[in-house]
Amino acid sequence: MPRPESLRTEPVSTEPLHAESASTAPTGTASTTRANPAVLAAVQTIVAENTAVADRLAASPGTAASLTAVADRLAAADRVFLLGAGRSGLALQMTAMRLMHLGLVVHVVGDATTPAITGADALLAASGSGSTAGIVRAAETARDAGATVLVLTTAPDSPLADLADVTVVIPAAQKQDHGGTLSAQYSGGLFEQSVLVVGDALFHTLWQASGATAAELWPRHANLE
Helix, strand or coil: CCCCHHHCCCCCCCCCCCHHHHHHCCCCCCCHHHCCHHHHHHHHHHHHHHHHHHHHHHCCHHHHHHHHHHHHHHHHCCCEEEEECHHHHHHHHHHHHHHHHHCCCEEECCCCCCCCCCCCCEEEEECCCCCCHHHHHHHHHHHHCCCEEEEEECCCCCHHHHHCCEEEECCCCCCCCCCCCCCCCCCCHHHHHHHHHHHHHHHHHHHHHHCCCHHHHHHHCCCCC
16 A cells, blocks of 8 residues: 655765764764854863963952952851852852752752851852842841841942942952953853852862861762762
8 A cells, every 4th residue: 555645754964964973083083174163262261261260269358358358258157148149159159069969958048958047147149249138038038037148249339239248359350241341251141250260169178177188078968860
């Protein structure tokens, strides 16, 4: 019985979509004929911008003192709460994980199991503008509870910075700074990357001060995955 016209199919070709590339490129490598130098240029731009932020932070004695104070307050807190919105929040979740590996009691604000903050705790919050409504409200609640408020922001005169016990000013572009003066990246990208780098730097500082080995931290890594 002839197959209905609507169900007829053409033979499927088994030829590679890029036959020339497949035959000339070594196994496991990309063909050099398809490389896009703009991608590598973007990587270099991003690395250079983050290096410039690190240089500006290092050149500011006040910023160095603020970073040290944040590390000290995190180490002294009974519990550490972390809060950010969007990509900044994702970066702080990575910091939360590392602080947990170090043995600190850590909570990410918004998780179902996050308890009430108290005066013995610390809140580490990140907002490029320093005016994100939900983060400002959380900082107000933390301050009213007597907790230590630690802030990462680009805006030293912002509502969030006004609530902070310690503010670290990140010399990066705000999300709606489209002039390209401080960064060629889109919409606060440099600040969000800086939050990740500063968070890792805080962890690294506390880890080195603890004297613990990497092997001693390893059992705290997740085993339910």
